Amino acid sequence: MIQPSTDPQIDRIDRRIxxxxxxQGRLPMTELAQEVGLSTSPVTERVRRMERAGIITGYQARVDPAALGRPLLVFVELTLSSKSGELFEKLRAELLHExxxxxxxxxxxxxxxxIKARLSAMSEYRELLAQILKKIPVPAQSNSYVVMEEIKESLVLPVEPPIA
Incomplete structure (x- = not known):
């Protein structure tokens, strides 16, 4: 289970880490230690502890979507004509593997x-939307928003304690 950010086990140094x-997810432990003002051993142990606790969930490279031929960013609102736990599970299973x-x-x-999707062109978007709608066993309505300009996208969360 992931510990909440207000957990006393996450102190000021952990937040800085x-x-x-x-x-800078690829920063060597020696440089990370210098950044936070500790030696390498305690920083390494803190990072490993936060990985084991599920606070740090992974590391990944950020890739330019256009470099992979996926410059089109689309958001889709999907409204189902009826709702049930079974229907939600079916749609969940379909979208998890797309x-x-x-x-x-x-x-x-x-x-x-x-839904947020990265695609090569509008034709691919039409195909994806048709595929999604076809797999839903009840009628559904969609509203699409094609992004014209990406102003800010970040995966960096604020680390200071939340305001109560």
Whole structure:
């Protein structure tokens, strides 16, 4: 189970480590230790502890989507005509295995799902949307938003304690 950010086991130094690693995940432990003002051994142990606790969930490279031929970013609101746990599970199973879908969130509000997809062109988007809608056993409505300009995208979370 992932510890909440207010957990007393995450102290000021852990937060500094998390901040640095979010921005520079490939930083050697010796350099990370210098950044946070500790020696290498304690920093390494803190990082390993946070990995074991599920606070640090992984490391990955950020890749330019255009370099991979996927410059089109689309958000889709999906509204199902009926709702049930079984239906939600079926859609979940379908979308989990679709690599072009980067994010999918079951949300509250006027629609049911918010989907984020990276694609090569509008024709690929039409094909993806048709594929998704075909696999839903009830009628569904979609609203699409094609991104014209990406202003900010970040995976870096604030590390300071949340305001109560």
């Amino acid at each position: 998390l901040d640095v690693l979010q921005r 690599p072009r879908v980067l994010e999918c969130h079951l949300v509250s509000g006027r629609f049911d799902y918010l």
